[in-house]
Amino acid sequence: MRRAVLDRLQQLGDAIVPALVAALPDAHWHLQRNIVALLRDAGRDAIARLADGGASLARLLESPELALRSAVVPLLVALDATRAEAVRRGVTDPE
Numbered sequence: 001m002r003r004a005v006l007d008r009l010q011q012l013g014d015a016i017v018p019a020l021v022a023a024l025p026d027a028h029w030h031l032q033r034n035i036v037a038l039l040r041d042a043g044r045d046a047i048a049r050l051a052d053g054g055a056s057l058a059r060l061l062e063s064p065e066l067a068l069r070s071a072v073v074p075l076l077v078a079l080d081a082t083r084a085e086a087v088r089r090g091v092t093d094p095e
Contacts, residue, residue: 002034009038014046021056029065036060036071044078054082061086066095 009016020035027035036057039047050056057079060072069089076086 006034006038010041014042017042017046017050021050021052024056024060029063029068032060032063033065033068033071036068036075040071040075047075048079054079058082058085061089066093069093069095 017039020038024032024035039057047054047057054076057072057075061069061076063069073086073090076082077090079086
């Protein structure tokens with residue numbers, strides 16, 4: 001069921017990126033990880049157009065959940081505005 005929902009959302013393309021980003025702050029970490037996967041699938045160009053320059057994604061680096069931090073680092077590395085911090089955090093993460 002989860003995969004079917006993610007597949008359907010992915011079919012909607014770039015149009016869902018703003019809604020996905022808006023849902024990030026209040027979502028449970030499992031949902032945040034799924035949103036990150038959808039954003040990854042949307043591609044670098046879609047993510048680069050985020051109004052906040054990736055700051056909403058960078059906040060996920062503060063999560064206590066390793067799975068979420070690990071999922072978001074590659075997205076942040078792909079963005080010029082967040083690359084340096086993502087690399088630093090990825091390398092220094094104690095887990």
